[in-house]
Amino acid sequence: MRERFVGRTRELETLRAARNRVVLVVGEAGIGKSTLVGQVPGIVGRAVADEGAPDFWPWLRVLDGAGLSRELLDVDPLPGESRASARFRAIARCADELRRTETTIVLEDLHWADEASTRLLRHLSAEDSPTIIATSREVIDLPNADVIRLGPLSLTDVAEYAGPAKAEELLRRSGGNPLYLRLLSTTDAGDAELAHLVQARLAPLSTPCRNLLERASVVGEDVDLGLVDAEGLDEAIAAGLLADDPDAPHSVRWSHALLREAVYDALPRRQRIDTHRDLAAKTSGTDRARHLLRGGGRQEALRACQDVGWFERALPLAETDADRAELHLAIADQAYQEGLAKKALDHCAQAADLGDTDAIARAAVVVRGVQGDAVGPIANLCARARERLGDEDSARHAKVLAQHATVLAEQRGRAHITPLSARALAMAERSGDTEALMLAMQARQLLADVPEQLALGTRMVATGRPEAALWGHTWRIDAAYRLGAIDQVDVEITEVAGLADRMRWPLARWHVLRAKASRAELIGRFAESERLMAECFEIAKTLEDVSTVGLYYSFMQQLTRFTGRLDEYPIPDWILTLAVDHPIFLSATAQIRASTGDRDGALILYERLLPMIPGMPDELRWPSTGVFTAQTAVLLGDLENAAVLYDMLLPLGAYYANQAPGCDGAINRTLGVVAAALGRHDVAERHLTDAIAMEKRIGALPYLALAQFELAKISQRPDELLESALHLARRLGMKPLVAQIEARTAIPLTAREKEIALFVADGLANRTIAERLVLSERTVETHVRNLLLKLGLENRTQVAGWVVRSGLTWSH
Incomplete structure (x- = not known):
């Protein structure tokens, strides 16, 4: 009806x-x-x-x-x-x-x-x-x-439905709720509750019809007609309690969930249980498990729930600690697969409290590849497992050691885990267990130099496991980037793309897109790079891993070094809050802020970053972190730490600070910039000349232009270098670099005004500048006023930005 x-x-x-x-x-x-x-x-x-x-x-x-x-x-x-x-x-x-x-x-x-x-x-x-x-x-x-x-329906609506004579009374009693209105208009139940209304609605029905409805309420919202006696079905449909669906001839459904609930709740307890038990014998899968939960024996319901993966529903049915531990581990694994790391760790902890040594060891390695608050609980589980495992030489111990090494690297820095990762790898190799070997190689590659990273990547691919192949190829991409082996980068990207196409993994597709975006940036295809990262970001938002979202913002901010569109990609505050302990993110963001004249913003991040630097050279991300930090030190005038960073980066001069998450070109360029700031012009010239040759070799045009510009700053004959850099910058659309070169070739300031501009950029007040230069404060005020007028600027903050863009330094 x-x-x-x-x-x-x-x-x-x-x-x-x-x-x-x-x-x-x-x-x-x-x-x-x-x-x-x-x-x-x-x-x-x-x-x-x-x-x-x-x-x-x-x-x-x-x-x-x-x-x-x-x-x-x-x-x-x-x-x-x-x-x-x-x-x-x-x-x-x-x-x-x-x-x-x-x-x-x-x-x-x-x-x-x-x-x-x-x-x-x-x-x-x-x-x-x-x-x-x-x-x-x-x-x-x-x-x-x-x-x-x-x-609610209005009085006019109720009058249209039931006639004007009863409208006001029905509106008062139903509150304008159409379901209550329908029930009240067909029964004399008065102001009774819904359950009474339903029972009053059932009273005139035949016994077979009521029996059908009672059993149907136990079956569920959708009623398989094979599970009920169809006698009385037409009557139930005519009464508007069940609804027929022409497209589903073997089933009917309740016309409203509240009706079904009211009928079900009114059933005597024994009748409900017996009906559920009877239906369990006639159903399978989740339907059987549902009926056994409400009407079966404890162990029978437990097994049925386990069979269909209802581990949380099975947990209250478990009778031993061992069974409860197994269920907690199963729940943890399900939660981790769904991206619910916190829930997974809660159940891992409960499994470890209830289970034996094997349960503790398994609990320690359920949640992998996460950062932030999850690291501490995982480390605690690993410590507990290692204490129980003692000197055992096994696959499960190798997994725990590898997991512990990985999380300790996040907690204390990667320099502290060398012996642990080596032990994990050796034990995994002896065990012959593929999963243990995968985890051990993941821990080891955190410490690997470029040749070992390539080797580990090759071994991961050789395992034949899709997940291992994905990681192996991405490690090889990063290693090839650092070597400047661009042909190999292209080969590895093709391999990951093939994996993504065959397996249709979102994570694999994400890796393909970010690697291609870096590749496009490296040769100056900025629009293509931006488009690829936009696709990457859409996938990142579904992965439930904040680090993938953070990478997007970091990459896009770095890309604005070339495009000049920094305001279009502000980093959300929540990303900054979560990333304050990640050196690579801090260094990249500080460098961007310093290069765009945000001295105060850069200084906050830089001062947080500096204490982390001494332990970083052993880290996989050290090259990029080091070059960004060194560039920031120069921009902020911290020459003491710039000199320290120069010595730390010097052994890497033959490499590039390029990898799939983003590029910064030849490390020699950064060494040259630092050496120039320190007044070591001969050394700086050698570094920058080598950087130009390195960028030409791999076709990295944006970084070639940057290296040429830096060399022009200290060259006795800069015109040819500036002309080449300007040509490249204009061709590629590198607006910030074009502005710097044009400003350098036509700086309208006197030597004294340039000197004062540098002091202003350092944040010094006029009185302090006057004391430094042994001038009157009024004379300094005049110079400041003149340079503002010449440059078409309005305030001292804009002077600081102009100094950065023009490349003006104390070496001039």
């Missing part, structure tokens, strides 16, 4: 006018959401409250209605793939197909939807959405969605 539709005229017009939009209809239970959206033809999918519903349940029904394969939402991970990655693959694949759908999609009861279903809807609503109308009891965060909030 179709419910009569009244009111909601404006809302219905909005729904009918929706095109390629997501419209969310929100309101309390019984308020008429389903009745409203039922006026719009479309493919319908409903979320249900039953625990047995699989992931993506409403979308599976939509795929059926659209004639699309349910395999689009297959989330079985490929070998070595996380469940989170497999789920993202399914969401992206399904969304691409659904965007071609011209029929309206109707999603009902999203307040019960699983997280995977909600993510697919968010993915679709973000851009290029098909027409989707969804209902929910609560507002769901959906990009670009229109929200319609349904309130």
Whole structure:
């Protein structure tokens, strides 16, 4: 029986006018959401409250209605793939197909939807959405969605529904709720609660019909007709309690969840239990587990829950510590696969408290590759496991040692883990266990020099595991970048791209895009680099790993060194807060701020960074961290630390500070900049000449222009260098460098004004400058006023920025 539709005229017009939009209809239970959206033809999918519903349940029904394969939402991970990655693959694949759908999609009861279903809807609503109308009891965060909030029916609406004679009384008793209105208008139950209204509604029905409804309430929201006696079915449908779906001839559904709940709650306890037990014998999978949870024996329900992966529901049923420990480990693994590291670690800790040595060792290595707050708990688990394992020579001990080395590197710096990582690698090799060897090589590569990094990458690829191959190729990309072996970089990027295409891993695709973005930047294709990083960022937002998002902002800020569009890529405060203990991020951000005249902002980061530097040369990211820090030291005038950094970087002069996360060209360029600032012009000239040759060899045109400009600053005959650098900078669109070169070739200041400009850039007040130069304060004021006028600037802060852009230094 179709419910009569009244009111909601404006809302219905909005729904009918929706095109390629997501419209969310929100309101309390019984308020008429389903009745409203039922006026719009479309493919319908409903979320249900039953625990047995699989992931993506409403979308599976939509795929059926659209004639699309349910395999689009297959989330079985490929070998070595996380469940989170497999789920993202399914969401992206399904969304691409659904965007071609011209029929309206109707999603009902999203307040019960699983997280995977909600993510697919968010993915679709973000851009290029098909027409989707969804209902929910609560507002769901959906990009670009229109929200319609349904309130009570008006007196006019009630009068239209039930006639004017009863309108005021029915409105008072129903509160304008259409479900209550419908029940009250067909029963004499008075002002009773919903349960009484439902029972009054059931009273006139035949015994077979009531029996069917009682059993159907135990079956669930959607009722498989094979599990109930169909006698009385037509009567239940005619009464408006069950709804028939022409597209699903073997099932019916409850017309409203509140009706089913009221019938179920009214069942005697023994009847509910017996019915669940009977249904368990006739069902399988999650349906069987659900019925056994409510009506089966303890051990039988426990095994059924384990069989379908319901480890959290199984936990209260476990009777021994050993069983509970196994369940905590299973829950932890599930949580980690879903990207829920904190939840995973909580269950790892509980497994370690309850379990034996093996459980502790396994708990220590569940959560891998994370940073931040998770590092401490993992380190504690590793320490506990190592104490229990003692001198055991085994694969499980090798995994624990490798994990401990990795997290200690985050806690204390990589220089402290050399013996531990070496022991882990040797033990893993003796064990012959592939997973142990993978973890041990990941720990070891944190300390590896370029040749060893290449070798470890080759060994990882040779394991034949997709995850290992991904890491192996990315390590080889970084090593080849540092060597300037660009042909090898291209080969390795092609290999990772092949992995991404075959396995469709989001993480693999992310690695491909970031490597290609760096490659494009290296040769001056800035627009292409920016486009690739934008794609990379979209994937990063789905990976639930903040470091991938942080890399995007760091990369884009570095790219603005060439494009001059720094204001378009501000780093969010939350990224800065999370990254304050990461040297590579601090150094890159400090260098950008110093180079754009933000001296105070650069100084805050630089002073936090300096204490970390002494222990960094053994780190994989040291070359980039070192060059950014050295450049910042020069820009801030900290020549004492610049000299220290020069000595630390000198052994790396033959390498490049290039890698997949970003480039900075030949390390010789930075050595030359520091040497020039220290007044060692002959040494600086040698470094910069070598840097020019290195950049020419690999075709790194932006960095060639930078090296030529730096050499021109100290050259006796700078014109040819400046002309070449200016030609390259203009050709590539390097606006900041063009401005610096043009400012240098036409600086309109006198020698004294240049000197005062440098003092102003250092933040000195006029009185202090006067004391330094043995001039009157009024004379200094005159010079400052003149240089502002000549440069067309308005204040001292702008003078500081001009000094940076022009390349003016004390060496002049």
